[in-house]
Amino acid sequence: MEITESVEEYLEALFILEEKGKKVAKISEVAGELKVTPPSAVEMLKKIEKEGLVDYRAREGVALTKKGRRLARRIIRNHRIAELLLTEILSVDIDDGLHEGMVCAIEHHITDEMADAVCTKLNHPRICPHGNSIPKGKCC
Amino acid sequence: MTIHEHDIDELLELLWTLKERNVDSLGEALRISEQENPERIIEEMENAALVEIKGDKISLTKKGDAMARDIIRRHRLAEVLLSQIFELSDEAVHAEACKFEHILGPDVTESVCTFLGHPPVCNHGNPIPRGECCQRFKKEMKPLVLPLTELSPGEDGRIVFIAPKEHKRLDKLTTFGVVPGSTIKLHQKTPSFIIKIGETDLAIDEDIAKEIYVRRAENGDNRKR
DSSP: OOOOHHHHHHHHHHHHHHHTTOSSBOHHHHHHHHTOOHHHHHHHHHHHHHTTSEEEETTTEEEEOHHHHHHHHHHHHHHHHHHHIIIIITOOOTTSSSSHHHHHHHHHHOOHHHHHHHHHHTTOOSBOTTSOBOOOOTTO | OOHHHHHHHHHHHHHHHHHHTTOOBHHHHHHHOOSSSHHHHHHHHHHTTSEEEETTEEEEOHHHHHHHHHHHHHHHHHHHIIIIITOOOHHHHHHHHHHHHHHOOHHHHHHHHHHTTOOSBOTTSOBOOOOHHHHHTTTTOOOSEEEGGGSOTTOEEEEEEEOOSSHHHHHHHHHTTOOTTOEEEEEEOSSSEEEEETTEEEEEOHHHHTTEEEEESTTOOOOOO
Protein backbone atom coordinates (compact mmCIF):
# COMPACT_ATOMS: atom_id res chain seq x y z
CA MET A 1 0.00 0.00 0.00
CA GLU A 2 1.18 3.46 -0.83
CA ILE A 3 1.30 5.92 2.07
CA THR A 4 -1.42 8.23 0.83
CA GLU A 5 -2.40 11.58 2.25
CA SER A 6 -5.32 9.99 4.08
CA VAL A 7 -3.02 7.44 5.74
CA GLU A 8 -0.88 10.37 6.81
CA GLU A 9 -3.94 12.10 8.26
CA TYR A 10 -4.64 9.05 10.44
CA LEU A 11 -1.07 8.85 11.68
CA GLU A 12 -1.16 12.56 12.43
CA ALA A 13 -4.42 12.21 14.41
CA LEU A 14 -2.95 9.36 16.46
CA PHE A 15 0.15 11.42 17.18
CA ILE A 16 -1.99 14.33 18.39
CA LEU A 17 -3.99 11.99 20.63
CA GLU A 18 -0.71 10.65 22.02
CA GLU A 19 0.32 14.20 22.83
CA LYS A 20 -2.88 14.51 24.80
CA GLY A 21 -1.82 11.48 26.80
CA LYS A 22 -3.78 8.84 24.91
CA LYS A 23 -1.19 6.24 24.00
CA VAL A 24 -3.99 3.90 23.05
CA ALA A 25 -6.80 5.82 21.40
CA LYS A 26 -10.41 4.78 21.17
CA ILE A 27 -11.86 4.44 17.69
CA SER A 28 -14.43 7.11 18.54
CA GLU A 29 -11.62 9.49 19.43
CA VAL A 30 -9.75 8.86 16.18
CA ALA A 31 -12.98 9.22 14.20
CA GLY A 32 -13.78 12.43 16.07
CA GLU A 33 -10.35 13.90 15.39
CA LEU A 34 -10.69 13.17 11.66
CA LYS A 35 -14.41 13.91 11.41
CA VAL A 36 -15.20 10.50 9.89
CA THR A 37 -17.60 7.79 11.04
CA PRO A 38 -16.25 5.09 13.40
CA PRO A 39 -16.86 2.28 10.86
CA SER A 40 -14.80 4.00 8.20
CA ALA A 41 -12.07 4.69 10.76
CA VAL A 42 -11.99 0.96 11.62
CA GLU A 43 -11.80 -0.01 7.97
CA MET A 44 -8.91 2.37 7.33
CA LEU A 45 -7.04 1.48 10.52
CA LYS A 46 -7.14 -2.20 9.60
CA LYS A 47 -5.49 -1.36 6.29
CA ILE A 48 -2.89 0.78 8.01
CA GLU A 49 -2.20 -2.02 10.48
CA LYS A 50 -1.19 -4.30 7.61
CA GLU A 51 1.59 -1.85 6.86
CA GLY A 52 2.87 -2.16 10.40
CA LEU A 53 2.15 1.47 11.21
CA VAL A 54 -0.43 0.92 13.97
CA ASP A 55 -1.50 -1.73 16.45
CA TYR A 56 -5.23 -2.20 16.37
CA ARG A 57 -7.02 -4.18 19.03
CA ALA A 58 -10.78 -4.50 18.92
CA ARG A 59 -12.37 -3.22 22.15
CA GLU A 60 -9.09 -1.67 23.39
CA GLY A 61 -8.24 0.79 20.66
CA VAL A 62 -5.38 1.74 18.43
CA ALA A 63 -1.79 2.86 18.97
CA LEU A 64 1.07 3.95 16.74
CA THR A 65 3.92 1.52 16.20
CA LYS A 66 7.48 2.79 16.21
CA LYS A 67 7.45 2.96 12.42
CA GLY A 68 4.09 4.72 12.41
CA ARG A 69 5.24 7.24 14.98
CA ARG A 70 8.34 8.05 12.95
CA LEU A 71 6.20 8.89 9.92
CA ALA A 72 3.65 10.78 12.02
CA ARG A 73 6.36 12.84 13.63
CA ARG A 74 7.60 14.02 10.27
CA ILE A 75 4.13 15.07 9.10
CA ILE A 76 3.43 16.89 12.36
CA ARG A 77 6.75 18.65 12.04
CA ASN A 78 5.97 19.70 8.47
CA HIS A 79 2.50 20.88 9.51
CA ARG A 80 3.75 23.04 12.36
CA ILE A 81 6.66 24.42 10.34
CA ALA A 82 4.23 25.26 7.52
CA GLU A 83 2.10 27.15 10.06
CA LEU A 84 5.09 29.17 11.17
CA LEU A 85 6.10 29.87 7.58
CA LEU A 86 2.66 31.38 7.03
CA THR A 87 2.28 33.26 10.31
CA GLU A 88 5.83 34.37 11.08
CA ILE A 89 7.27 35.04 7.68
CA LEU A 90 4.26 35.75 5.49
CA SER A 91 2.01 37.35 8.13
CA VAL A 92 -1.01 35.25 7.16
CA ASP A 93 -3.79 34.72 9.70
CA ILE A 94 -4.13 30.94 9.66
CA ASP A 95 -6.92 30.75 12.23
CA ASP A 96 -9.55 32.38 10.08
CA GLY A 97 -10.84 29.03 8.90
CA LEU A 98 -9.70 29.56 5.32
CA HIS A 99 -6.18 28.22 5.44
CA GLU A 100 -6.38 24.80 7.06
CA GLY A 101 -6.59 23.11 3.65
CA MET A 102 -3.50 24.87 2.44
CA VAL A 103 -1.47 24.04 5.54
CA CYS A 104 -2.41 20.39 5.02
CA ALA A 105 -1.47 20.53 1.34
CA ILE A 106 1.92 21.92 2.31
CA GLU A 107 2.52 19.34 5.05
CA HIS A 108 2.01 16.44 2.65
CA HIS A 109 4.10 17.88 -0.13
CA ILE A 110 7.09 19.69 1.22
CA THR A 111 10.40 17.91 1.34
CA ASP A 112 12.54 17.58 4.45
CA GLU A 113 15.01 19.94 2.83
CA MET A 114 12.34 22.66 2.65
CA ALA A 115 11.12 22.06 6.21
CA ASP A 116 14.69 22.19 7.49
CA ALA A 117 15.36 25.40 5.56
CA VAL A 118 12.35 27.13 7.13
CA CYS A 119 13.20 25.69 10.54
CA THR A 120 16.78 26.95 10.33
CA LYS A 121 15.69 30.38 9.12
CA LEU A 122 13.47 30.72 12.19
CA ASN A 123 16.26 29.51 14.47
CA HIS A 124 14.74 26.08 15.14
CA PRO A 125 11.52 27.11 16.86
CA ARG A 126 10.19 24.72 19.46
CA ILE A 127 6.49 25.60 19.35
CA CYS A 128 3.95 26.25 16.63
CA PRO A 129 1.60 29.26 16.63
CA HIS A 130 -0.89 27.24 18.67
CA GLY A 131 1.64 26.38 21.34
CA ASN A 132 2.14 22.75 20.31
CA SER A 133 5.68 21.45 20.29
CA ILE A 134 7.51 20.96 17.00
CA PRO A 135 9.38 17.66 16.66
CA LYS A 136 13.06 18.26 16.00
CA GLY A 137 14.48 17.63 12.54
CA LYS A 138 17.95 16.78 11.29
CA CYS A 139 18.80 20.48 11.23
CA CYS A 140 17.98 21.06 14.90
CA MET B 1 -7.05 18.77 -6.39
CA THR B 2 -7.70 16.02 -8.90
CA ILE B 3 -4.97 14.89 -11.22
CA HIS B 4 -7.06 16.23 -14.00
CA GLU B 5 -6.93 19.85 -12.84
CA HIS B 6 -3.24 19.41 -12.21
CA ASP B 7 -2.71 18.30 -15.83
CA ILE B 8 -4.59 21.32 -17.11
CA ASP B 9 -2.53 23.62 -14.88
CA GLU B 10 0.68 22.16 -16.32
CA LEU B 11 -0.49 22.68 -19.89
CA LEU B 12 -1.64 26.24 -19.17
CA GLU B 13 1.78 26.94 -17.73
CA LEU B 14 3.48 25.46 -20.77
CA LEU B 15 1.36 27.48 -23.20
CA TRP B 16 2.16 30.66 -21.26
CA THR B 17 5.91 30.06 -21.44
CA LEU B 18 5.66 29.25 -25.16
CA LYS B 19 3.77 32.50 -25.66
CA GLU B 20 6.62 34.34 -23.93
CA ARG B 21 8.90 32.93 -26.62
CA ASN B 22 6.37 33.86 -29.33
CA VAL B 23 5.66 30.21 -30.10
CA ASP B 24 2.04 29.30 -30.84
CA SER B 25 2.45 25.90 -32.48
CA LEU B 26 0.17 23.16 -31.19
CA GLY B 27 2.62 20.52 -32.44
CA GLU B 28 5.47 22.08 -30.45
CA ALA B 29 3.33 22.23 -27.29
CA LEU B 30 2.40 18.57 -27.62
CA ARG B 31 6.00 17.60 -28.29
CA ILE B 32 7.49 19.23 -25.21
CA SER B 33 4.66 18.59 -22.76
CA GLU B 34 5.71 16.29 -19.92
CA GLN B 35 2.13 15.21 -19.25
CA GLU B 36 0.79 11.83 -20.26
CA ASN B 37 -1.53 12.02 -23.23
CA PRO B 38 -1.37 15.80 -23.78
CA GLU B 39 -3.69 15.52 -26.81
CA ARG B 40 -6.56 14.55 -24.56
CA ILE B 41 -5.82 17.32 -22.06
CA ILE B 42 -5.74 19.92 -24.83
CA GLU B 43 -9.07 18.61 -26.09
CA GLU B 44 -10.55 19.03 -22.62
CA MET B 45 -9.14 22.52 -22.47
CA GLU B 46 -10.70 23.39 -25.81
CA ASN B 47 -14.07 22.13 -24.53
CA ALA B 48 -13.67 24.21 -21.39
CA ALA B 49 -12.95 27.29 -23.54
CA LEU B 50 -9.45 27.72 -22.18
CA VAL B 51 -7.74 27.50 -25.58
CA GLU B 52 -8.58 28.12 -29.22
CA ILE B 53 -7.10 25.98 -31.96
CA LYS B 54 -6.87 26.90 -35.64
CA GLY B 55 -4.86 24.40 -37.66
CA ASP B 56 -1.50 24.16 -35.89
CA LYS B 57 -2.00 27.46 -34.09
CA ILE B 58 -3.04 27.30 -30.43
CA SER B 59 -3.82 30.32 -28.29
CA LEU B 60 -5.12 30.90 -24.78
CA THR B 61 -8.59 32.39 -24.50
CA LYS B 62 -9.16 35.28 -22.10
CA LYS B 63 -10.21 32.79 -19.43
CA GLY B 64 -7.26 30.45 -20.09
CA ASP B 65 -4.86 33.37 -20.17
CA ALA B 66 -6.02 34.60 -16.75
CA MET B 67 -5.64 31.14 -15.24
CA ALA B 68 -2.20 30.60 -16.77
CA ARG B 69 -1.11 33.99 -15.53
CA ASP B 70 -2.03 33.10 -11.94
CA ILE B 71 -0.21 29.77 -12.06
CA ILE B 72 2.94 31.35 -13.51
CA ARG B 73 2.75 34.10 -10.92
CA ARG B 74 2.54 31.57 -8.07
CA HIS B 75 5.35 29.46 -9.50
CA ARG B 76 7.76 32.33 -10.02
CA LEU B 77 7.01 33.97 -6.67
CA ALA B 78 7.60 30.61 -4.98
CA GLU B 79 10.95 30.37 -6.79
CA VAL B 80 12.07 33.74 -5.48
CA LEU B 81 10.90 32.93 -1.94
CA LEU B 82 12.55 29.53 -1.85
CA SER B 83 15.87 30.55 -3.32
CA GLN B 84 16.39 34.00 -1.87
CA ILE B 85 14.92 33.54 1.58
CA PHE B 86 15.40 29.85 2.23
CA GLU B 87 18.50 29.36 0.09
CA LEU B 88 17.38 26.03 -1.30
CA SER B 89 19.38 24.43 -4.10
CA ASP B 90 18.22 25.14 -7.67
CA GLU B 91 16.90 21.60 -7.99
CA ALA B 92 14.93 21.80 -4.78
CA VAL B 93 13.60 25.23 -5.74
CA HIS B 94 12.21 23.87 -8.98
CA ALA B 95 10.63 20.82 -7.36
CA GLU B 96 9.03 22.78 -4.53
CA ALA B 97 7.86 25.64 -6.77
CA CYS B 98 6.05 23.11 -8.94
CA LYS B 99 4.08 22.04 -5.86
CA PHE B 100 3.54 25.49 -4.41
CA GLU B 101 2.04 26.75 -7.66
CA HIS B 102 -0.91 24.42 -7.05
CA ILE B 103 -1.18 24.98 -3.31
CA LEU B 104 -0.97 28.71 -2.66
CA GLY B 105 -4.28 30.48 -2.23
CA PRO B 106 -4.84 33.99 -3.62
CA ASP B 107 -4.31 35.83 -0.31
CA VAL B 108 -1.16 33.89 0.52
CA THR B 109 0.16 34.59 -2.96
CA GLU B 110 -0.32 38.29 -2.20
CA SER B 111 1.45 37.84 1.12
CA VAL B 112 4.43 36.20 -0.57
CA CYS B 113 4.55 38.93 -3.22
CA THR B 114 4.28 41.70 -0.64
CA PHE B 115 6.85 40.05 1.61
CA LEU B 116 9.30 39.88 -1.28
CA GLY B 117 8.63 43.49 -2.20
CA HIS B 118 6.69 42.71 -5.41
CA PRO B 119 9.63 41.34 -7.41
CA PRO B 120 9.28 41.95 -11.16
CA VAL B 121 11.26 38.88 -12.27
CA CYS B 122 11.97 35.35 -11.06
CA ASN B 123 15.40 33.78 -10.52
CA HIS B 124 15.69 33.03 -14.21
CA GLY B 125 14.88 36.59 -15.18
CA ASN B 126 11.40 35.72 -16.43
CA PRO B 127 8.73 38.31 -15.68
CA ILE B 128 6.40 37.66 -12.76
CA PRO B 129 2.87 38.64 -13.79
CA ARG B 130 1.69 41.51 -11.62
CA GLY B 131 -1.04 41.00 -9.06
CA GLU B 132 -3.55 43.32 -7.49
CA CYS B 133 -1.20 43.81 -4.55
CA CYS B 134 1.49 45.19 -6.86
CA GLN B 135 -0.83 47.96 -8.06
CA ARG B 136 -1.80 48.84 -4.49
CA PHE B 137 1.79 48.51 -3.33
CA LYS B 138 2.80 52.13 -3.53
CA LYS B 139 -0.20 53.37 -1.59
CA GLU B 140 -1.04 50.95 1.14
CA MET B 141 0.49 47.51 1.01
CA LYS B 142 3.60 47.61 3.12
CA PRO B 143 5.28 44.34 3.94
CA LEU B 144 4.81 43.44 7.59
CA VAL B 145 8.21 41.86 7.81
CA LEU B 146 10.93 44.22 6.66
CA PRO B 147 14.67 44.76 6.84
CA LEU B 148 15.87 46.55 9.95
CA THR B 149 17.01 49.40 7.71
CA GLU B 150 13.36 50.29 7.11
CA LEU B 151 12.66 51.08 10.77
CA SER B 152 12.94 54.65 12.03
CA PRO B 153 15.14 55.52 15.00
CA GLY B 154 13.24 54.94 18.24
CA GLU B 155 11.13 52.12 16.84
CA ASP B 156 11.00 48.63 18.32
CA GLY B 157 11.02 45.49 16.24
CA ARG B 158 10.90 41.78 16.82
CA ILE B 159 13.41 39.79 14.77
CA VAL B 160 11.69 37.29 12.48
CA PHE B 161 14.69 35.89 10.68
CA ILE B 162 18.18 36.72 9.54
CA ALA B 163 19.40 36.15 6.00
CA PRO B 164 23.17 36.49 6.24
CA LYS B 165 25.30 36.39 3.11
CA GLU B 166 28.05 34.86 5.20
CA HIS B 167 27.29 32.24 7.79
CA LYS B 168 30.10 33.43 10.03
CA ARG B 169 28.12 36.60 10.53
CA LEU B 170 25.15 34.67 11.82
CA ASP B 171 27.29 33.07 14.50
CA LYS B 172 28.55 36.45 15.60
CA LEU B 173 25.07 37.94 15.75
CA THR B 174 23.84 34.94 17.71
CA THR B 175 26.50 35.55 20.37
CA PHE B 176 25.07 39.02 20.89
CA GLY B 177 21.56 37.66 21.23
CA VAL B 178 20.50 38.90 17.79
CA VAL B 179 18.34 35.87 17.04
CA PRO B 180 14.82 35.34 15.73
CA GLY B 181 12.28 36.06 18.44
CA SER B 182 14.23 38.73 20.31
CA THR B 183 13.07 42.31 20.47
CA ILE B 184 15.35 45.19 19.56
CA LYS B 185 15.16 48.96 19.57
CA LEU B 186 16.75 50.97 16.79
CA HIS B 187 18.61 53.93 18.29
CA GLN B 188 20.18 55.55 15.28
CA LYS B 189 20.83 54.95 11.60
CA THR B 190 23.77 57.23 10.86
CA PRO B 191 26.75 57.11 10.79
CA SER B 192 26.14 53.47 11.66
CA PHE B 193 23.20 51.46 12.95
CA ILE B 194 22.95 51.21 16.69
CA ILE B 195 20.48 48.77 18.14
CA LYS B 196 19.64 48.01 21.71
CA ILE B 197 19.12 44.41 22.55
CA GLY B 198 18.41 43.60 26.17
CA GLU B 199 20.76 45.89 28.06
CA THR B 200 23.37 45.98 25.32
CA ASP B 201 23.90 48.63 22.66
CA LEU B 202 25.31 47.19 19.50
CA ALA B 203 26.71 48.99 16.45
CA ILE B 204 26.26 47.22 13.13
CA ASP B 205 26.99 48.00 9.50
CA GLU B 206 24.18 48.83 7.14
CA ASP B 207 24.99 45.68 5.14
CA ILE B 208 24.22 43.57 8.15
CA ALA B 209 21.18 45.62 9.18
CA LYS B 210 19.74 44.89 5.73
CA GLU B 211 19.90 41.19 6.44
CA ILE B 212 17.97 41.33 9.71
CA TYR B 213 14.24 41.07 9.05
CA VAL B 214 11.95 42.44 11.72
CA ARG B 215 8.30 42.98 12.39
CA ARG B 216 7.47 46.44 13.73
CA ALA B 217 6.44 46.12 17.34
CA GLU B 218 4.24 49.22 17.47
CA ASN B 219 1.94 47.78 14.79
CA GLY B 220 0.70 45.57 17.58
CA ASP B 221 2.00 42.08 17.26
CA ASN B 222 -1.55 40.94 16.79
CA ARG B 223 -0.90 37.41 15.74
CA LYS B 224 -3.04 34.87 17.50
CA ARG B 225 -0.95 32.61 19.61
